[in-house]
Amino acid sequence: MTNITDKISNVIFESGSSGKNSIYDRLKGFPKFLMFTIAFLSISLLIRISAVESALDFPFNIGPTLHNGIDGAIDWVVINFGWIFDIVSDFLKLCIGKLRDFLIWIPWPVFIAVVALLAWRVSTRRVAIGSTIGLLAMASVNLWDPVMVTVSILLIAVTVTIAIGIPIGIVAAKNDFADGIIRPILDAMQTMPSFVYLIPGIMLFGLGNVAAVLATFLYAVPPCIRLTNLGIRQVDPSVVEAGRSFGSTSLQLLLKVQIPMAIPTIMAGVNQTIMMALGMVVIAAMVGAGGLGIEVLRSMGQLEQGEAFIAGTAIVIMAIIIDRISHGFILQKSKV
């Protein structure tokens, strides 16, 4: 900040410093920042006192024109390309439904055994035991079905996010121009409050699980893109050079050198994506996503603190289990 003010005051004072006895020479002793503050305060005071209308209230407001325009554009998209969204929506609905039915169909002891075995293979025995206890706890409070619904939405959302995020990350890594466009968009997306992501979901897909998937995707895709980009850019340049020196095409270089070497970082991005997606579970429930989120929302709405606490805790347990298992998986993949 001081840097900017320095630069501004430099421009202001430097311009009038031709003569020897200029104002600049006399004011030289004062700190620039102090002079700058005095200057802008006195200008503000002057305008306030003289009460110049156009300097106190902005002379026009184009807000309504703008948001009317945006509304029109969205209406146009929905009317003309609605069929595309219908196809996507139907497809995702089908996937989520089938997956949910399948997960609920699996008897709980089998499900717990599979998760425990997986945890033990990719991580430690401690994680396996912890996962078992966690799942048993969720089953014991009759949250098994909501958990399975949440898992199915989560799996579909994460799959969509990775399937779109990683290719975008690769493009950003390979092309500086694309990176220059994508980077500020990601910055904006990450500063946006997460509730905002519910809006496009409702507009394009209406209330339901599909809107939740879109909201989750928008919220969780930035780390996936960023870390894929970073991972590929971070690959040891001497190895890339060696690959080029043997006559690799750009695609060969990507598939045989850059992506394999970036796997640990890309997987860290996938882990981040999963965690972010979990963070959207409750918020996504507001647009009609089923599962644990709706349990939390409903019980909070009815002032059932106990139920809300239990459902909230179930989300935390789920997050821990998924994080530990995916983390173990990443470590295994990173061991080169």
Next chain:
Amino acid sequence: MKDTSGDDLETELVSENDPKIVVNSLWKVFGQNNPHQALDEQYRNKTRDEIQQELGLIVALRNVSFNVYSGETFVVMGLSGSGKSTLVRCLIKLIEATSGEVLVDGEDVTNFNADELLQFRRSKMAMVFQNFGLLPHKNVLDNVAYGLEIKGINRERRHKEALEMLERVGLTGWGEARPRELSGGMKQRVGLARALAVEPSILLMDEPFSGLDPLIRRQMRLELVELQKGVHKTIVFITHDLDEAVTVGDRIAIMRDGEIIQMGTPQDIVMRPADDFVREFTLGVQKTKVLHAGSVASKPDVIVKDSDTIETLRSLVHGSDSAYAICVEDQGAFKGLIRRETVDGIKLSEKKPLRDYFDESVEVIPSDTILEDLLPTLIDSDHPVPVIDKRNRCIGVATRRDVLRVIASESDD
């Protein structure tokens, strides 16, 4: 630039071949501004620093020209920042030159389009890197086979060839290991095997041994020299170590500030350094390992032809204080050596031909023997050792004094 010509043998060897690589006034200028400014006539006499200050451009290569002949090991030596790494990358177009041409087998690499460049890299040139550049996610065998893999050679065949290459570099049985399990020396053997596997006619080596321990480094140099005897590649070898340069190199180019300041055989560089900068480098070199017997041999005091008479021999020997005489045939081929005592003992009444008196069994030394190998012979013999060239002509004799003088001059400096 001073191009000191090699001794007769080397120039002969070189002139028999067409050059494999011709580099013609190559320039590489780095910087944001138009790099061609630095090539302008008005900057010809300015130093690199002055150009950088005036134009904001860094001149990495400045009008570099040289030839590399088929089967020779050409060493480019220089300190960091001298442009040697840029130079070697320009040869394979990993860095695009600003101006000039690089002809390999008569084709200009700098003009290659993308396809031609891929074919060129896949078949003609392969490179070995200082940091190895191995793929950590692939095992050693697949690393060696990488060049073949991207050429589209099937798995079975490329593994077979990779196994052969591993054997050649002494890593039999390591195919399944990951690069991270290997020591530095072994990693570089993998790098070398990977380069050899694509069967290039030219091998570029960018400070391949600089990252290794001193002992391993020396061993690798000797192995490279041995290996080269079997494969006869054209090698362009980059190093910052003159000791390494003289061990592996047939010819050496010394670079400073993007220019070649001296080019010649190791003997040329060590015996006749172009300036103080080069001389500084030569101080660290073991001369007994570099210099050939031919470069220390002195003219014998008495030479006679085998058609000469005994009287001639006697008068020549007695006319000097030499303890021996060398006999050569008319064409200059070495015949034998006769000691002063023998000359004294010859009775005038004996009418035997001159050649009967000469000791034809004395050991002779080829002129390209390095001093280190000459020393044992010299220590064991009580007379100077005749030095002969490839055509058996006697080009002089090596005495203990000659050799000692060279070694002493080393400590003088």
